[in-house]
Amino acid sequence: MASEDTSPSHSHHRDSIKSSVTNTAANKRRQQAISIGKERREALIRAKRLCRDSIFEDDKNEKGLDEGEMVIDEEQSVLNARTAQTVQELKSSLSYQGKDATRKTTEALRALRKLLSKSEVPPIEAAIQGGAVPLLVQCLSFGSTDEQLLEAAWCVTNIAAGGPEETKSLLPALPFLIAHLGEKSSVHVAEQCAWALGNVAGEDMELRSILFAQGALLPLTRLMLSNRGSTARTAAWALSNLIKGPDPMAANELIRIEAITDTIIKHLKTADEELVTEVTWVVVYLSALSDKAISILVRSDVVPVLVNRLVGSESLQLLIPVLRSLGNLVAADAYITHSVLIVGNDITGHVLYGLIKCLKSEHRVLKKEALWVLSNIAAGTLEHKALIFSSEAVPLLIDLLSAAPFEIRKEAAYTLGNICVGPTKGSDNKCDIIVAHLVPLVKGGCLPGFVNLVRSADLESARVGLKFLELVMRGYPNGEGPKLVEREDGIDAMERFQFHENQEMRNMANTLVDKYFGADYGV
Amino acid sequence: MDSMDASLASPDLGLGLDFPFWVASRRRFKPDDPFFASGNLERELLAKHVALDLTEDERYQLQRMEIADANLFCPIAGCGARLECLEEFEDHYNTRHIASCSVCYRVYPTSRLLSIHISEVHDSFFQAKVARGFPMYECLVEGCGAKLKSYKSRQRHLIDKHRFPSSFEFYKKAHPSKHQRQKLQRKAYKSSDAKDHESFMDLDGKKESKQTHPNHYRPKQESKTETERESEMEVEAKLDHPETTETKVETKSETKKEKPTTETEMEVEDIVSGISKLSTVDASSPSSVSFGHRHSRGFAFVPRSVRNQNQNQNYKKEATRKP
Secondary structure, eight states, rough: OEEEEEEEEHHHHHHHHHHHHHHHHHHHHHOOOOOOOHHHHHHHOOOOOOOOOOOSSSSSSTTTGGGSOBBBOOOOOHHHHHHHHHHHHHHHHHHOOSSSSHHHHHHHHHHHHHHHHBBOOOOOHHHHHHTTHHHHHHTTTTTHHHHHHHHHHHHHHHTTOHHHHHHHHTTGHHHHHHHSSSSOOOOOOOOHHHHHHHHHHOOOOOHHHHHHHHHHHHHHHHHHHHSSHHHHHHHHHHHHHHHSSSSHHHHHHHTHHHHTHHHHHHHHHOOHHHHHHHHHHHHHHHHHHHHHHHHHHTSSSSHHHHHHHHHHHHOHHHHHHHHHHHHHHHHHHIIIIIIIIIIIIIIHHHHHHHHHHHHSOOOHHHHHHHHHHHHHHSSHHHHHHHHHSSHHHHHHHHHHHSSHHHHHHHHHHHHHHHEEEEEETTTOOEEOOOOHHHHHHTTTHHHHHHHHHHHSSSSHHHHHHHHHHHHHHHHSSGHHHHHHHHHTHHHHHGGGGGGGHHHHHHHHHHHHHHHEEEEEEET | HHHHHHHHSSSSOOSSSOOOOOOOOOOOOOOTGGGGHHHHHHHHHHSSTBBOOOHHHHHHHHHHHOSOOOEOOOBBTTTEEEEESTHHHHHHHHHHHHHOOOOOOOOOSSHHHHHHHHHHHHHHHHHHHHHOOOOEEOOOSSSTTOESSHHHHHHHHHHHHHOOOOOOOSSSSOOOOOHHHHHHHHHHHOOHHHHHHHHHHHHHHTTTTOOSSSOOOSSSOOOHHHHHHHHHHHHHHHHHHHSSSHHHHHHHHHHHOOOHHHHHHEEEEEEHHHHHOOOOOTTOOOOOOOBBBOOOOOSSSOOHHHTTTTHHHHHHHHOOOOO
């Protein structure tokens, strides 16, 4: 293929080789970009939130000072030096016994807080190195003024927004943060502590376990009941970080709290979309991790309320957790498809409408996760399959199967395939083929997309493609299936597997080729 | 492998086919499953107070990035090439697993198979040795080393010793028309083993440019009657191979379907010029075996990445839109 031959018909071979050679340089750059991107991506997934502004408007400490401006624009080394110095000042004020001790401490705390919140890159490392943590713990102890508690908690919040080592250095502060969530605390202090805890919980499972063991769950949940919007939001977000697992312990404990479901429903109905978003993420993790929660949620009002949000909201930020909650519930429990989303009920029509809306959206995440939900509904009863089949979803599905990015195509494939087979598996391990659905879908042009999946390097997709081709070849009337598959280059695609390294794939493909394109094909 | 034997042994009842049939069942994912990764990322990108300072550009790139792109390797046995992303696989396959014969334009996934093909199909010296009883037909599996005396016995060897599917044919006749299949069957009944080669050769020589097998690069065609297809194939054949003299000869000879030996003789001259123009295969081809495809290379090969550029443009819009 590296052709030495000069005939024109081979020049395009050379071009394709040439382009693949020059592309290695570009590929290397891309690879680097991907690895940097991965780091940043992973940092983001740790779900930390930096507190830059006071959590309450009317903060008299912010007014009138030009340090209320956003950025302390200094070189990192200068910043670090200032930080170290500020920590020293805090230290000395704490050991000072004199009359002004409280005021001095408060001022030092505030200065440190500003460095940690107004700088573009907060000098977290410098603060820790300077010994800030034990001092902050001291400030968080009982007996400090509300102002000190607030400033100290704020400092801890931003330190906890750092990397793993930095966050872990805050272990001594955790019990105090949890304690100050209590109902006797000033609401601002409680909120700031919740924020700090949210950052700590976002770090990893180990810290989540520690927080759970120290009893953070209950007070955070109580705080979520607050009438104050920002407090409820912060508490909900922190709670979602606390229960996100993968250990289901916290989620299982949460659902056992009395009236939690009612609280959730109440919040899901409010006008404050941000609050709804954070609470929905709590539902996401409950529905992903706790079977008990699933069982309760599917029988509650949560489902209809979520469906209303699905239909009514245009906010991507809200739709993602709404969609996912519904997805988790549908995936986990047959109750939903069989008893809640009964075909004929309004709610079922609404869900379908909402999912189709997501399919039409431009956002990849919405499309992919909506398809996932749809595919699970399509795995339900015959009525569900008929409902989806006769809706406007079908042309969208075929289109997505043909032209969308890979991960979306796979989900569309699952949905279309599920529509074509009956719900029950026979003794021969086969489901009945719903010919009345299969034929129009094939006529509607879905075959090329499936053949394309067969060619994929992703094993799961290839399997999905092959399984669908089998359906067509087995179930398409008048034995026309194999011909149709051949026309779309299906044989080609299947034959590629004869030398696939995976034996299961080889067998799958060979079995089909043997059966449908054997020596007597077409005779 | 029981599954193989079962499909060989059992009558075609549709039952007992060892295949993981499609079963509609709900799929559930754990919260940390990569399936949710892009949604989780989106949550953070949209959130206020994000701890990470992201530039507009980074934000855009992160949104666009394929999350599941780690550890992707070419699945063709013996290749193992690292793939950057799934979309790249098609191009990789088409550039690394395709070796083409400049004589008949048949395409093979490795250089070894290509050279086996050339010996067996385009080399009259090979045929001469076969006629004198030398075992010339190499086993297709690299490292086996077995040589068989006939195409058929090599076929049997592959099926028995290496578990190839019973439908495997090194000389893919590309699903000839019903008419041609019946002719072949009649010939097979009449002639002995030795003659079978000629009939294979025969068909091979004749059918080079005939393609009943559609491929990617042609526009989709409606189903036609056989005669329509055959004449169309001849037209296509002329389009495909306008330059080389060998094929002109072959195209003419297509219309004559007798006298296999004279055709072989004719080819000998062509082979001399043909062999000198042989395309060599790139050295990094995989060591394992695969068989020939009937892809016409008469059309320009456009990598999927280029063809998809238009689609990518559309998806670019998606990421920059604010909710």
